[in-house]
Amino acid sequence: MSDEERSLIQQTDVHTKKDNSIKLKYVMIIPAVLFLLVGGGIQTYVINEWTQYRIRTENFPNMSSVHNFSACSHSNHSDETYKHYKIVQQKSALWLAIYTTAHHIPMIFANIILPTLTDTRGRRFLFVITSLGMLFRYCMITIVIYFKLSFMFVAAAYALDGLTGSSYALYSSVFSYVADITTGDNQRVQGIVLMEIVIVISTVLSSLFSGYFIDTWNFGFFNTGLISIFIAYVGFFIFAFLVPESLNETYQKKSKSKSILATVKRSTQFYYSAEFKGKRTCYILLLLCFIFAELSETNRSTLETLYFLGQPFCWGPSQIGVFSMVRHASKGIIGLSVLHVFQRFMSNQVIAAISTLSTAGSYMIEAFATSTVMIYMVPVVGVLAVLLIPMIRGIMSAMTDNDKQGALFSSLSSIQVICNLISSYTANGIYAATFSFMNGFVFLVLASFCMIDFTLLLVYCCVKPYDAIQPNARTHYTQHSTNV
Template sequence: MSPEEKSLIQQTDKITKKDNSIPLKYATIIPAVFLLSLGGDIHTYVVNEWTQYTIRTDKFPNMSSVHNFSACSDTNHSDENYKHYKIVQQKSAMWLAMYNTAHHVPMIFANMILPSITDARGRRFLFVITSLGMLTRYCLLPVIIYFKLSFLFVVAAYGLDGLTGSSYALYSTVFSYIADITTGDNRRVRGIVVIEVVLVVKSVLSSILSGYFIDTWKIEYLYTGVISAFIAFTGFFTFAFLVPESLNEKCQQKSKSLLATLKRSTEFYYSTEFKGMRSCYILLLLCFMFAELSDMNRSTLETLYFLGQPFCWGPSQIGVYLMVRHASKGVVGLFILIVFQRFMSNQAICTMSTLSNAASYIVEAFAMTNLMIYMVPVAGMLSFLMIPMIRALMSTMTDNTTQGALFASMALIEVICSIISSYLENGIYAVTFSFMNGFVFLVLACFSMIDFTLLIAYCCVKPYHLIKPKIQTYNSVHNTNV
């Protein structure tokens, strides 16, 4: 690195340190993300449980075995209650699949376009659109429950939310926002990891609150839905009125046609403009895809896994384990990142996280006791860093004026992976649980090892592209008041 290049990077860091508005932006974006997504998670619990409850009470009002059913009990499969239980589960699964499809199909198109537009119009407009779409879905649920409307209205609410990009577009814009207000690889990595930690915390808190609202305090689904909508409204209000813009008008690109906007989110991977860097983008995008496939459906698979033999856990035991796993990996992951960044590169930390993730899946696949299961979070201490580190590595390669386009391409991969993982991994579990109920976790471990291989390849080609993104970042910051 030449002295001139070092000087440019040092000046970039000084500009960022002098920006007194950055703490304010973190102080507004973090609670906005937390509150909106917390309300959304509670809403999801209500939708899932209310759907099953409604089907059960409508078709079999005298049935009491659903909540007490155990896969480990000596159930008589010819018993009427067992047959009713299967019908309720099948119909519930059908409607939940319809919700998922109505939600994700329009999101594919929305996430190809909307996050990219933020590079031309700023981030705040999409914060308002996506959070309003999510809030609308949350507010419609209590109305549907109160008037006892058809499940088709829930499908329509999910579809409407999907048209605005929903949580995937929101989070991709949040990550673009973090990229706008940070420079320097380590600071940007920490900023993105902090957002991921916030999302982990809300997952833990939402599972606890949902359990208390519905099971312990016996609050009806209607009022729990109202509570979730109110929590989400506070997040929407923060996004709409308190979160300041992060992308200065001087850095905003000129508005382009819809086709040009769509093209911008894919140019990183084929355009001659990124010649010499395309291999890095492609390798990291593949890493991101396999990381999402290995992580996205994990909690659902674990729920099925623990309900069956040899564990035979109930909902409360499963909830405690998921809380421990999520909480430990978030807190420990952030602490380890801060410590490890003093001694090794971000690429090395990311590579280690893939091995940690694979190890956690292997332990989980062969565990036969509760003690072994609680070794899974220990083996996976670094696994939490895998996805946010890949996001950060791609972001630090990219100029600030194209962060929205970059995260749009990643959001599209997330939506596709969400659909694929749900059907593929649940299908693998259904086919293989008869001879090894943990076999699906070995498949997910293989996905993590593919990530490890791709990251090694990335580390081999990255030395050719160390400086260019730094200079672009300096130029972006130098011409804007972030």
């Protein structure tokens, strides 16, 4: 055997070991994310339903009709039961808004700073911090439920969790981790889409399990809270002890510590710094795409719940849960399946543009739907909706050097938190203001956001310089990644 053949075999073995190690890291991070988010999703359903239950029992302890209220059977708004039901809903909505505000405001600042630090301190430290903060919130809320403490303790639990960055900082570090362990633009996009689908699956499972635990099996709020803590703890344990670091110690030692101001600048430099001259327009266009995508998608499930509870559908929780499961599962499974095929024939930005049209079409159908058959066309038309946000993340990540991945995803997670906060107020406000003349009007507004995204992506394709996306920028990957 010649030296050249022997060298070729050795290189093949190295690449094989590298691929196997990458698969191992995915195997470890996927269940960690899934368990932590499923536990958190169940906990969210628990606190939302418990808040309404407690308000109802404290204000109208002897009126079971308020609990069994149906918008379809009580069209008379002067009816006494309707008035009581309205009071419960208003008070519940107020406290849920307080929870959201207490959670998101500190989260904005945490997400500007913490994910950026992972570029110098490694990804694992943020995995541990965020999962600990989330686990603390679940424990504190379960204690509040058991002792029937003030709702302000719930808000405090959300605020403390927000200071650690919560789920959005977790997403940021997860996407940075994926960027570390993948090579090539398409592989990176596929990895980010895969993690987005894991998040979608966690939403489906938490919705399904919470219904069974609270209602079907009658475990109640406290016991369901305990179960959610155990599930989330499994995720925390995997993050803390089993997920390996993706940045090696040599690279971390070379990176200098930054002040808080320098850290903030580092997470926003993509959109104004002279260092990114020639790419800034692309970054700004993609950031705008990300903003409108988040505004159109982040509050969709909440709006659909209100929409389906009312006329003409009058669905119950089980019917809404089935539809939600079908919509999320279909776009997750099919979306991931078609991505690899699409990437053979078209660029990632074209795939993102197609995804905007798929999402807009599903909103249009939902706005004018009058029957169950029409409603179930929504997941059919919107089957590619899951690709838009991860495609934007993937394109931006491919434009960015490896030592700035944490800073990039830090900026995106901060924007995501702000969009979530804005959407939770504006989308519900639009629904309330337009309900009287068209209860599906809000979905037309969200469809218009998708068309703005489509236009921005077309502009991006026109102005993008040839070197805006650098497939070979990953060649120095091993300089700061572990030897995978």
